[in-house]
Amino acid sequence: MKKNLPELRVAVAMTMAVIGSLAPSLGAKVFPLNEKKVPESMEDLMAIQDALVGSLPRVRKATVSIKLGEGFGSGVIVSPEGLILTAAHVTAGVGKELTVILNDGTEHKALSMGLVSNTDAAMMRITEVGEYPYVEMNKENDYQLGHWIFALGHSGGFDKERGPVVRLGRIVKDSETTLQTDCKVIGGDSGGPLFDMEGQLIGIHSRVSKTMEQNMHVPMREYIKHWDEMEENKFLGDGPFAKRPVKGSGFLGFGSSDTEEGVIVGKVLEGGPADKAGIKTGDLVLGINEQKIADKAALKAILKEKTEGDELELSISRKGEELQIKVKLGKR
């Protein structure tokens, strides 16, 4: 993990630069229909339709489907390098490997970044270098009750023939950490984007309640507020949308015994983390993350502070040869 950080920082710096360059164009126009209580004429209805149809082609391309194991959700790309905003209950943790599916069906590897577990905000990034379609964010937070908005998302999972599904509605309620709209969303839409009529991102789909008009989204301001921390892969809050990994929950997947030489690897669990990393029975464990390991107790003490998903670098002596092997801890 530690070794990956500098590389990540580079990506982050580039992302910031791009967002910075977009800033002057943001918040320039206001959709005139938002000034009216309700549309009053055919012209008003046409204005809504034209704005929606005009914004769709651009924002559709940046709306992605996200696969994590058996689950699926949605997300939206907000930088050409592939930074993605989504929901915390979609990424379900920090540093998780996910798959992003673009509308043309191409799959890209991705990694989850920081999240806010009590509001459902999360960030992730595509790890394959490329230039990706992206949307602008409404950083002014000038969305209000009654504004016309539209939702996109891969309802029920990715369907190439169908593509992302669009829904129109209005902001029904606006609180600090939740936007409620009458844009209907469903499973698979989670993490997908909510846009204003200019096609600027104002929120991310989170959850629904029983009625058609209780569709909840995480507002953009929540992402802006925690932007830096999410970029730094922090797990924030102790809310219901993601479970904080418990210290000591990770495991290596081999048995060991104390000998005069040091800690010797015994039985290696087939298909376990150590097996995948190439650790073999008989290997001598000299150290972990540059800390010397004198006995099993020292090994246990280190694992106690680590959680599933953490990466450890083991110094191994195999038949007199010294090796450095990285192991990603599994879930106990």
Add this chain to the structure above:
Amino acid sequence: MNTKGLMVVAMLMLSLMAAQGTLPANQRINGKLVWEAFESQRQVLQKSSAVIYTDGKSHVKTAYGVVVSEQGHVLTKASEIEGKTPISIRVGRDLFSEVEVVDIDDQWDVAMVKVKSDQVFTPVVLSEDDDVQQGNWVISNGSSSRSLRRVRVGIASAVTREIKSTSSGVVLGVQLGMDKEDVLEIKKVTPKSGAEKAELKEGDVLLSAGGRQLKERADLLQAMKGKNPGESLEIEVLRGKKKIKLDVELMARPGKPKMTRNDQMSGGENSLSKRRDGFPRVLHHDTPLTKSSVGGPLLTLDGICVGMNIARASRVATFAIPARELREMVTRMLK
């Protein structure tokens, strides 16, 4: 506290309430005040959206229908009226109780009914365009009173496409004998099945299906694979010494369809159309209709009919038969 102070507090509270307020129900996308802007489309529904009743009292609607001829031909969702009598229909303010079923298309789940009346009806104007652009308004019939049809609105949501059947397959409606492995002999014909309608008989030996030679049971399953309920399959049988060819209409394998998590999130059987997949092509929109509000016309802002609502599919989706297929169906059924 003086009056001025009270005023300040009251104003503060008011502004707080506004900040945390809720958009009044009548201003939401399907609120009464928003519907007022759709008056011209409502007038089309008033004349050309039929209310179908099967309760005998013409009180509670079963479905809507699309008026497709001046003589009173109306299309509606077949599976919603199937086996239900008597059928009565309201168009505008007028109620008609002499109604007969003229034709049924199982593949599309559409029934054509004819109202017996000398009245001249106003059919919908069917669109010449094949598809509706994503993001365009679409208008359906929502609720209705004796005298009024009301609108319910949404937008075209996704690419017009096929919705494959998710049912666990189709059957002919026969039981085969188990005693001879290489002979597919009919032991029993299921009552009211496609096999019975096609007059397959006990003792018939199945030779081929859809042009495929049948050597074992697996061949028959292969021949039915990917078929939807309502589609036909050509079956060749050996009856005595005669070879006979018959068209057998396939029906859904009996048993309850599986409810997915999203189905449950959508209100389950109470909210969704029983038949909501297995359509060759549908226009997908986000109008929140109830299952008894399908069957009626789907209009664009110019009042042109771009489809017929055929299924409430989920919390976020309603499907409509696109105008192209609807035109073909109307032409075929009116012949």
